[in-house]
Amino acid sequence: GGDQAKQESKVLRVGSAIDFAPFEFQDEGQKEYQGFDMDLIRAVAKEMGSEAEIQNIGFDGLIPALQAKNIDVIISGMTINDERKQKVNFSDPYYQSGLTMVVRSDEEAIKSFQDLKGHKVAVQIGTTSANMVKEMEGVTVTELNTPADCFMELKARGVDAVVNDRPVNDYYIKQTQAVGVKSLEDKLSAEDYGIAMAKDNAELQKKVNEALKKLHDNGEYDKIYQKWFGA
Ligand code: ARG
Known part of the structure; x- marks a missing residue:
């Protein structure tokens, strides 16, 4: 049925406001979005067996896009706070x-x-x-x-x-x-940054957290961190 099709889908639809270097930005003449968040979400998606498809959405339009089911996750240097927790689920914190x-x-x-x-x-x-x-x-x-x-x-x-x-x-x-x-x-x-997901998708939240944990355990998170914030 529809649920199974959803599970097998290989695309993770990601929303981000591409205006926040070094987390998400686009260099002139380059078509790939770059930054810490971009590398991290691509690695998370890969860990989940899918591929990140990133959409550029204005920051104040991200939570509405998630609620409208136009995207599956938000990664956008988004701070975890109580007000937003009323509307979305957050992953474990990934950046202080x-x-x-x-x-x-x-x-x-x-x-x-x-x-x-x-x-x-x-x-x-x-x-x-x-x-x-x-x-x-x-x-x-x-x-x-x-x-x-x-x-x-x-x-x-x-x-x-x-x-x-x-x-x-x-x-x-x-x-x-x-x-x-x-x-x-x-x-x-x-403030702590988290990846946001729809409230009714606890399954996805679990998968994202597992992927984040894997990336911490296997050193991939550190590599990405060093790339953007290392000396
Ligand atoms: N951390 C701040 C917040 O969550 C700002 C995030 C802005 N992100 C962006 N991609 N412009 O409100």
Whole structure:
């Protein structure tokens, strides 16, 4: 029947917002999506005997796409939190992250999150950064589609700071020759990333967790980690 056909299907439909280097991004002139999450989900799929077919979906459209059954899993640097757990199942955590800020190099007034009061801040729409900053008193929040849009707005002096995930901020500063901006040390929160699946698919959650465990045990996870975050 239909269930059996589903089980035998060899494609794992993956949704990701391809705007988050070094987790998911696309280099100019290259058609393959790249990054830590991309390597990890391809390895997870392989471990499950299937192949990852990755779709680029805006971050705030990912959970709706999962709920509409247009995709089987989300991997997108997505933080595991209670609000999202109402809507999706998460795998075991696969990466420890957190939030930091990027400001212009000549910024004197903003050194920590406490200094944001009275300032304008850009965040990616639908993210934990957006939630956190919107709760801060006296902060004017601009929600944009991608972190790249946020960094552009910062350079254009439309905002004074960008709040975003630490590894993405650090990579942006290091790899993209970001001129005129710097990333600050102060951390707003610790967050764990998880792979998300539909609530009614406990079977898939189990399989993904088993695959993740295998990749930890056989050293494949470490290899992927070193490739993107090693010295
Ligand atoms: N970790 C943050 C969150 O879950 C941001 C993730 C953004 N991911 C992306 N691919 N743009 O809300």
